[in-house]
Amino acid sequence: MKRSYLTFLLLISIIGALQLSAQEPALSKQEAVNLALENNFGIQVARNQVEIADNNQSILNSGFLPVLSASAGASYNRDDSTIEFPGQFLENGDPRPDVIIDQAEAQRYDSGLTLDYTLFDGLGRFYNYKSLKEQYQLSELQARETIENTILQLLSVYFEVARLTENVYVFKQALEISKDRITRAEYAFEYGQNTKLDILNAQVDVTNDSINLLNAKQQLANTKRDLNVVLNQSLNEVFEVDTVVTFIPSLKLDEYVSQAKQNNVAILQTEKNLMINDYDIKVSRSGYLPNIGLTGSYGWNLNQSAASAFFPGVNNTTYNLNLGARLTWNLFDGGGTAVRVKNAKIAFKNQELLKKQVELEVDRDILNALDFYENRLNIYAIQEQNVITNENNFDRSREQFQLGRITSIEFRQAQINLLNALTNKNLAKYDAKLAELQLLQLTGQLLNVEL
Structure with a gap:
């Protein structure tokens, strides 16, 4: 009866696992990368920065276009006045009467266009425009660096999900074996071939394996949520990942390493910064040269004045056109231009030093990553062989245990050894793959290879 009950539970668990697997859609590595490129917050911010740099490098921000401004104005004035003539008399001898002017209105309207264009500014805007082009390309490289870091983070979490998925399967297998031991121990006890202790030992192992499986499932669920965060999708999104791992041939990796500096x-990025610093020197030198510009304006004025005591009201309309040229040459600015040129040259030298430092550090990082990757591959090969050894040992131990030639404790130890070998092999496999990805990032090929 107990055997039937355990068999029923085992079937239920298998059916439930199959149903869960059927409900969860597959998420390939390339699909995960595409989702991250589309949805990840950091990548979206980086792309916005590139768009800002693109706006900055446009002709509208170069200073090459003229400046056209318009102006208009209107004014209104109303006066009430009394004009007296003390001591003045008319021809008939009467005092000259006061002149009273009420609601004397005056209006003034004006409008104009002003055009200002710089013909030559010492080539400052020319080199500044080139610098903005380089800054745009630098922003693209910065966005690429953000994308590479995000993809590396994404794949790290993705492969952790894959590792835990395989571990869950391994723990399920171990639990099934332990449950089968209970069934066999109960049969043997019924026929008097062992003691109750063997059943209790098997039940203890089932408990431990159940706990291991629950913990693995919890870790898997948590890591899937981590992956959903990187993908910027619902935390409750369910999926199955691809556990197949392939490695790039060594000849191809050697080619990538040889082209790493390019x-x-x-x-x-250091090369782009070096070019920007070079343009900064040239922009600073433009202060030594003159500026030549053109100006032009066109205006219209209407002045409507009210009548006064002595003059009638008038309407005065004026059209004005002005054209001019200017040349300004700052022969001495107190040494400011000279200081700016010197500082720009020092900044250029610093950037040259930084480039050499970065190149040396990249060479070191690549060599370290290459050694680390080869070491991980060797460990993975050893762990694969260790799995084969432990599988053979477990199969022999299971035969001996079923024949009653070894104890349940010895059989359990063989099972634990196989369990550890399988989980260590999974860990070594994904460690080797992550080491390969880090090497690909250093060689600049992370976004160019098939995953």
């Missing part, structure tokens, strides 16, 4: 994003 593709590494950190080195490329």
